[in-house]
Amino acid sequence: SAAEKGGWPSFMAKEIDEDPEAVANTLRGRVQHDTVVLPDLDALGDDYFTGIDRVVIVACGTAAYSAQVGVYAIEEWSRIPSVVELAHEFRYRNPVLTERTLVVSMSQSGETMDTLMAVRYAKERGAKTLSICNTQGATIPRESDAVVYTHAGPEVAVASTKAFLAQITALYLLGLYAAQVRGTLDAERRAELLTEFQTIPEKVRTVLDVRPRIRELANWMADTRSVLYLGRNVGYPIALEGALKLKEIAYIHAEGFAAGELKHGPIALIEPGQPVFVIVPSPRHDDTLHPKIVSNIQEIRARGARVLAICEAGDAAVLPYADEVIGVPPTEPFFEPLLAVVPLQVFAIELATAKGLDVDQPRNLAKSVTVE
Ligand code: G6P
Secondary structure, three states: OOOOOOOOOOHHHHHHHOHHHHHHHHHOOOEEOOEEOOHHHHHHOOOHHHHOOEEEEEEOHHHHHHHHHHHHHHHHHHOOOEEEEEHHHHOOOOOOOOOOEEEEEEEOOOOOHHHHHHHHHHHHOOOEEEEEEOOOOOHHHHHOOEEEEOOOOOOOOOOOOHHHHHHHHHHHHHHHHHHHHHOOOOHHHHHHHHHHHOOHHHHHHHHHOOHHHHHHHHHHOOOOOEEEEEEOOOHHHHHHHHHHHHHHHHOOEEEEEEHHHHHHOHHHHOOOOOEEEEEOOOOOOOOOHHHHHHHHHHHHHHOOOEEEEEEEOOOOOOHHHOOEEEEEOOOOHHHHHHHHHHHHHHHHHHHHHHOOOOOOOOOOOOOOOOOO
16 A cells, blocks of 8 residues: 555655665674674584585575575685576585585565475475575575574565565675684674674665666666676676666566676677676776776677676776766775666666556565465
8 A cells, every 4th residue: 555655655665765775784783793693593503613514505586696696605605616596496406515504585475485484495405504594484494403584574566675685684794604614714804894784774865866867767677677787796796687677677677787798698689779787896996897897888889888897986997988977985895886786777667657566566576485
């Protein structure tokens, strides 16, 4: 009903506006000074994280993209080899699992049948299971050895938005916690990351201020047939998620690519006028990723692409080659995805709205897929 939407035209619009709180609420109580506090993990046993040798995250849809972001950080911080697998692929291929494998399921609803079956399969094979879930008491957390809840609040719109930010937040907490237990990150660096983490809700709020500009852009692009998304490192799953949002609610063909793959195929798709979102990492942190992505931008621009760059505000290297620049505040590289995804969510909803579509109930999709 209109009252439940709290004045918003759709649940999805309301839920995007709740992106900042989703991060804040998932962090709340779990950071104390320079330490991550996750009593939720006690159920796995004392020192559990010192004894594991692999993390496998199983998920579907948007949850799988959050997991893809998460494994970059978990592996970097804790040095535990970590991978993501689509739940429906995982359980039909006889994966190697031992009691030293932690199988993490990521699910907003906690009811996705493929993910639930993957959890049951992992348990039968002797792995420990940890559920990261947004819905208290759902089936997946009930059947798992431990649960870390995301606190994004109820998500009603079929396409997931605020839960995605909460999922990344929870995985980062897990990664920092594992690093803390294993001693793989020095305390000073952890403190720095945790301090910055707590500024993210406010920075996400700042990014939401770009809505009017993106609305203009979307109105203008209402007849677009195809949109491409490029990213590297943690920007790569953000490219995939941006494309998924557009498919789901605007019914526009969209593909996300790892920017390094361009020359291995996708660049053949670039023709004059082809819109391409590029997720650009901050130039301040490293001297490898940023120049690489700038040269990717030059390559597609030279072939006529319309470049829509999401980059750190004031990134002068991008300006000469981008048709549109969406600036986000500076942050640590691992927190950039939490900012970069927001304009992509906004773009999808604005484009779907420009086409007159029902953004909360896209055709053929369900909020929670409880059949295999
Ligand atoms: C459905 C929804 C997606 C969601 C996916 C996984 O396909 O439409 O938005 O990402 O299920 O859902 P879960 O509840 O397991 O996160």
